[in-house]
Amino acid sequence: MREFSTEQKLCAGFGVAVVAVLIMGTVAHRSLQELLVVNQQLLYRVQVASRLDDLMTLVLEGDDLRREFLRTGDVRSQRACEANARKFTATLERIRELTPGNPYQRASYAKLESLVEEKMRSWNEPVAGNETVSGHPLAQEATSSPNVKTTEQIRRVLTQMEREEDEVLQARSLASQAAARRTTTLLLAGSILSAVIIGVALFVIYRDIERRRKLESQLLAVSEREQSRIGLDLHDDLSQSLTAIATFNKVLGDKLTELSLAGIPEHERVAQLLDEAIAKTRHLSRGLYPIKLEANGLMSALYELATMLQETPDVMCQFECPSPVLMRNNSTATHLYRIAQEACHNAVRHAKPTRILIRLAPTDKRIVLSIQDDGIGLPKTVPNDKGMGLAIMQYRAKAMGGSLEIRSLDHDGTTVICSVPNEDSPSP
Numbered sequence: 001m002r003e004f005s006t007e008q009k010l011c012a013g014f015g016v017a018v019v020a021v022l023i024m025g026t027v028a029h030r031s032l033q034e035l036l037v038v039n040q041q042l043l044y045r046v047q048v049a050s051r052l053d054d055l056m057t058l059v060l061e062g063d064d065l066r067r068e069f070l071r072t073g074d075v076r077s078q079r080a081c082e083a084n085a086r087k088f089t090a091t092l093e094r095i096r097e098l099t100p101g102n103p104y105q106r107a108s109y110a111k112l113e114s115l116v117e118e119k120m121r122s123w124n125e126p127v128a129g130n131e132t133v134s135g136h137p138l139a140q141e142a143t144s145s146p147n148v149k150t151t152e153q154i155r156r157v158l159t160q161m162e163r164e165e166d167e168v169l170q171a172r173s174l175a176s177q178a179a180a181r182r183t184t185t186l187l188l189a190g191s192i193l194s195a196v197i198i199g200v201a202l203f204v205i206y207r208d209i210e211r212r213r214k215l216e217s218q219l220l221a222v223s224e225r226e227q228s229r230i231g232l233d234l235h236d237d238l239s240q241s242l243t244a245i246a247t248f249n250k251v252l253g254d255k256l257t258e259l260s261l262a263g264i265p266e267h268e269r270v271a272q273l274l275d276e277a278i279a280k281t282r283h284l285s286r287g288l289y290p291i292k293l294e295a296n297g298l299m300s301a302l303y304e305l306a307t308m309l310q311e312t313p314d315v316m317c318q319f320e321c322p323s324p325v326l327m328r329n330n331s332t333a334t335h336l337y338r339i340a341q342e343a344c345h346n347a348v349r350h351a352k353p354t355r356i357l358i359r360l361a362p363t364d365k366r367i368v369l370s371i372q373d374d375g376i377g378l379p380k381t382v383p384n385d386k387g388m389g390l391a392i393m394q395y396r397a398k399a400m401g402g403s404l405e406i407r408s409l410d411h412d413g414t415t416v417i418c419s420v421p422n423e424d425s426p427s428p
Contacts, residue, residue, distance in 0.1 A: 048165050055158055062088065118150055220396075249267070306319035315356060323362060336418065336420065339404070347375055357371070372415045393418075
């Protein structure tokens with residue numbers, strides 16, 4: 001089965017989340033558009049209902065003005081009635097504009113128009129001058145049976161239209177509520193789905209990172225164990241063999257002396273090479289397996305590191321430990337030693353120092369290791385192929401749950417500070 005990389009999983013997870021968001025956004029957009037249409041229709045229905053109420057009010061006002069004119073003969077009442085008729089016509093036209101395709105109102109609207117025309121004729125019918133006095137038969141026109149009947153018919157038609165508009169308004173209101181609920185549900189579902197997808201993607205990424213971190217830690221532990229094994233083999237096997245050979249060579253020298261053959265150059269050269277091989281073997285074994293299992297093993301190893309660096313020409317190395325640092329965690333002690341070893345070797349190889357100070361100091365909760373030199377400092381940019389040592393130092397610090405800080409100024413030296421939890425500190 002193919003194993004996908006973390007980057008591929010990341011891209012796939014966020015890609016699916018983006019697609020889901022786009023789909024939910026499209027559906028939500030359509031629902032919102034539908035909701036806007038329904039709300040617009042609701043607004044039209046409200047306006048229609050308001051205009052229908054206005055129509056009935058105008059009919060009653062027109063009748064009152066017409067009666068006033070016939071009773072008193074006041075021309076102002078007739079003019080007001082004519083103005084009222086114009087308002088009536090404008091309101092009726094506005095209703096027509098608001099309900100262009102409403103099938104419920106076509107028949108009622110046609111009947112209303114015929115009744116309105118009849119009402120208009122009764123309002124605008126001319127009256128002779130001497131016939132406008134009170135008590136003339138025309139003065140009773142506004143309250144005659146045909147005129148009242150027309151008004152009542154208009155009232156019934158308007159009532160029917162209002163009832164139909166109320167039914168449409170209620171239906172549109174229910175549709176609006178349904179659209180709002182659907183939109184809210186879709187947005188909520190989309191948000192939850194996107195959150196779940198992103199959460200799953202982040203969980204997978206976190207799991208991969210943890211798996212990789214554990215693998216790196218295991219590889220580092222295996223490397224440390226292999227180095228320790230090689231160091232022990234050098235110390236216990238090769239070094240002992242070389243020591244045995246040196247012993248036999250010394251015995252051989254004693255026999256040559258008995259035979260009066262002492263001082264042979266080849267024999268002396270062999271003895272010298274054996275001593276150098278034994279010294280180098282011990283040096284290598286200490287580098288590969290520096291930390292003894294005792295609690296003070298780190299202090300001893302750092303002291304030996306400073307002693308070995310002291311042999312470097314033109315470099316003075318010193319180890320300081322104000323108070324004893326006893327570490328029973330051999331893994332943490334090894335990491336700290338490797339950080340000090342790498343920092344010192346980097347300084348000797350690249351910084352051209354004259355003095356290196358290795359300092360180990362405990363606090364209540366932390367153990368602080370610092371390596372300070374007076375060299376030329378680190379370059380501003382470190383090539384990728386030459387920064388592996390710094391990266392490994394950072395990783396070692398994180399593996400211990402600590403931190404690593406590197407301070408460097410041009411021609412003012414470099415200080416490497418590693419701080420780790422003090423596991424052997426007394427609990428509060």
